[in-house]
Amino acid sequence: MIITKPRDWARIERNLTEIGARRVFIMGCGQCATVAGTGGEPEVREAARRLEEGGWEVTGWAVGEVTCHSGGTRLESRKHDTEIAGSDAVLVLSCGAGVQTVADAIAKPVFPGLESAFLGNVVRHGVFEERCQMCGDCVLDRTAGICPVTTCPKGLLNGPCGGMWDGMCEVVADRECVHVRIARRLAEQGRGAAGRIEPKDFSAKLKPGSLNLRETRRRGTGDAR
Amino acid sequence: MSRLRDALERGDFVITGEVAPPLGTDLASMRTAVETVGPYCTALNVTDNQGATLHLSSLAASRELLDMGYEPIFQQTCRDRNRLALQSDLLAAWTLGLRNLLVVTGDDPRSGDHPQAKGVFDLDSTQLAGVAAGMNEGHDMLGRDLAGATDFYIGAALFPEAEPWDVQLARAERKVEAGVRFFQTQAIFDLDKLERAVAALEPSGAKVIAGVLVLRSPRVIDFINKRLAGLMVPDAVADRIRSATDPAEEAVRLATEQVRAVREIAHGVHVMPLGLDAEVPRILRDAGLADAE
Numbered sequence: 001m002i003i004t005k006p007r008d009w010a011r012i013e014r015n016l017t018e019i020g021a022r023r024v025f026i027m028g029c030g031q032c033a034t035v036a037g038t039g040g041e042p043e044v045r046e047a048a049r050r051l052e053e054g055g056w057e058v059t060g061w062a063v064g065e066v067t068c069h070s071g072g073t074r075l076e077s078r079k080h081d082t083e084i085a086g087s088d089a090v091l092v093l094s095c096g097a098g099v100q101t102v103a104d105a106i107a108k109p110v111f112p113g114l115e116s117a118f119l120g121n122v123v124r125h126g127v128f129e130e131r132c133q134m135c136g137d138c139v140l141d142r143t144a145g146i147c148p149v150t151t152c153p154k155g156l157l158n159g160p161c162g163g164m165w166d167g168m169c170e171v172v173a174d175r176e177c178v179h180v181r182i183a184r185r186l187a188e189q190g191r192g193a194a195g196r197i198e199p200k201d202f203s204a205k206l207k208p209g210s211l212n213l214r215e216t217r218r219r220g221t222g223d224a225r
Numbered sequence: 226m227s228r229l230r231d232a233l234e235r236g237d238f239v240i241t242g243e244v245a246p247p248l249g250t251d252l253a254s255m256r257t258a259v260e261t262v263g264p265y266c267t268a269l270n271v272t273d274n275q276g277a278t279l280h281l282s283s284l285a286a287s288r289e290l291l292d293m294g295y296e297p298i299f300q301q302t303c304r305d306r307n308r309l310a311l312q313s314d315l316l317a318a319w320t321l322g323l324r325n326l327l328v329v330t331g332d333d334p335r336s337g338d339h340p341q342a343k344g345v346f347d348l349d350s351t352q353l354a355g356v357a358a359g360m361n362e363g364h365d366m367l368g369r370d371l372a373g374a375t376d377f378y379i380g381a382a383l384f385p386e387a388e389p390w391d392v393q394l395a396r397a398e399r400k401v402e403a404g405v406r407f408f409q410t411q412a413i414f415d416l417d418k419l420e421r422a423v424a425a426l427e428p429s430g431a432k433v434i435a436g437v438l439v440l441r442s443p444r445v446i447d448f449i450n451k452r453l454a455g456l457m458v459p460d461a462v463a464d465r466i467r468s469a470t471d472p473a474e475e476a477v478r479l480a481t482e483q484v485r486a487v488r489e490i491a492h493g494v495h496v497m498p499l500g501l502d503a504e505v506p507r508i509l510r511d512a513g514l515a516d517a518e
Contacts, residue, residue: 170333
């Protein structure tokens with residue numbers, strides 16, 4: 001899931017002040033931001049309270065089911081038509097993808113209420129860790145299911161670097177060096193060393209990513225349009 | 226030609242030193258350091274934004290050494306450049322007359338003076354060694370022919386004291402496989418571990434130049450333990466310097482003993498004077514290595 005963090009509140013207030021907005025509609029997200037505890041109903045209510053405390057009028061709020069979903073967000077916006085129409089701006093408590101979906105769906109100034117942090121594993125309830133960067137050129141087959149691209153702070157494929165000491169990482173000092181973990185797991189599984197890994201293909205992750213399953217399927221079934 | 230390569234392959238015990246390019250354009254203090262330690266060294270490493278802190282480029286500074294009549298070891302870190310820039314600088318280095326290359330991963334930008342910088346790490350040092358080896362064979366990393374090849378003597382860093390050793394050794398072996406012919410080690414305090422590293426790499430034919438630090442003050446020891454990646458000064462060594470009435474003099478004595486010991490084990494010594502450049506001749510002479518005046 002996408003991990004989000006609260007955004008500097010003063011910056012949000014500045015965004016609203018700069019365009020002279022007095023009335024605000026707030027949109028949360030029922031998916032990742034709800035799990036991350038940043039954009040679910042409690043956080044949306046808290047944002048509303050803070051805005052009102054700061055002198056803004058909150059015309060209404062909603063927590064869309066999946067805010068980055070265009071159709072769903074358009075539908076959710078229609079449900080709150082009047083409240084949105086009466087606002088000068090919309091504050092979105094979701095990741096940047098959700099903010100842009102709302103900005104496409106609503107013809108009002110839309111501002112981000114959170115910072116998007118990373119694609120996170122839910123290690124425990126409320127504990128998230130970045131394990132995958134969606135690089136598009138997966139090396140987990142070589143590295144015993146532990147991603148060095150993401151979990152080594154330097155993203156080295158052939159490690160450890162010279163900073164490793166007593167098996168620990170130099171940069172994130174309370175963590176074991178990921179290359180030591182990889183070597184250990186490979187050995188435990190009787191798979192030998194990782195061997196020399198060639199330079200990565202970073203073109204697999206060129207921006208902006210896009211995938212159209214409809215076209216893929218059409219081509220797959222021989223539909224020539 | 227590389228004097229360093231010739232000496233190591235001849236079986237001579239080599240001495241390498243290290244100079245840091247300035248933060249700025251005035252080369253005077255770097256030249257002084259070069260003139261102080263250079264005459265006793267086979268070659269001098271020229272660091273590349275060491276410790277992830279800004280300095281004049283190793284490329285330009287290495288050329289300056291060459292013009293002064295000394296042999297540089299051009300250092301290249303993977304932190305600051307992507308594969309286009311790295312390859313381009315390798316070609317530049319060769320045309321500038323630089324023959325020795327030391328490839329390193331580089332400290333993380335978070336530990337340097339520009340913590341907001343983006344660490345590039347497009348390649349790691351093993352991969353970069355492979356790229357340089359490819360250029361020696363006349364092609365770039367895509368396999369395209371170069372109009373004029375390189376013939377670098379390729380070196381890399383080695384960390385004999387960092388455990389687990391099997392993981393370190395595996396990486397060193399991958400570096401050799403990629404084209405590395407010599408290693409320069411992090412500072413050595415445990416000679417058994419140095420011996421273990423030299424013996425393990427013996428079959429590969431790669432040469433090992435062992436690092437010796439001049440731990441001139443308790444403050445320097447604290448700095449190393451806190452800030453320098455992949456290195457801890459053992460308590461016994463630290464206590465010796467801390468309890469000395471003249472720490473700098475004790476550091477010189479310690480370094481002299483270490484150089485003498487390293488001579489029996491490794492193929493060369495890399496002296497890092499940490500500011501005590503002027504003492505390098507004495508250390509080498511007392512260790513029986515230099516005919517210093």
